[in-house]
Amino acid sequence: xxxxxxxxxxxxDHVLLITLGRMLDNNNAEQMVRTITQAQDRGYxxxxxxxxxxxxxxxxxxGAILGTIETSRDQGGDIILCNVSETTAHVLQxxxxxxFLKVKKTRSEALAICGx
Numbered sequence: 351x352x353x354x355x356x357x358x359x360x361x362x363d364h365v366l367l368i369t370l371g372r373m374l375d376n377n378n379a380e381q382m383v384r385t386i387t388q389a390q391d392r393g394y395x396x397x398x399x400x401x402x403x404x405x406x407x408x409x410x411x412x413g414a415i416l417g418t419i420e421t422s423r424d425q426g427g428d429i430i431l432c433n434v435s436e437t438t439a440h441v442l443q444x445x446x447x448x449x450f451l452k453v454k455k456t457r458s459e460a461l462a463i464c465g466x
Contacts (some may be wrong), residue, residue, distance in 0.1 A: 356370045356382070363463070364395045364456060365466045366394040367457075368386075370399060373405065374410075376392060378411075382411070390418070390421050396464040399415070400432055415431075426445075429451075429452070431454070432455065432460040433455070
């Protein structure tokens with residue numbers, strides 16, 4: 351997989367899984383925002399971002415998540431990160447976002463929140 355690419359998979363009528371590549375940065379953050387926004391417009395209230403392959407998360411990548419999360423929450427859902435590496439968790443911790451974001455260890459735990 352291209353390090354900047356990501357894939358989308360419908361899990362349920364209201365749940366979209368996005369599997370990230372190795373990087374979420376200024377090169378693909380705008381595409382991520384479009385993908386999430388379009389999914390929200392199509393009725394996906396929960397978006398799971400599987401970060402298992404993610405090695406680098408820039409401020410633009412964080413902004414892509416933060417800029418779209420309120421829409422999901424306003425619709426009764428959320429954006430949930432799972433399989434987050436220690437490095438990515440450290441970035442989120444330094445930015446004081448671990449209490450704001452929903453972060454789960456596994457995809458199964460993330461799916462349980464969504465009722466899927």
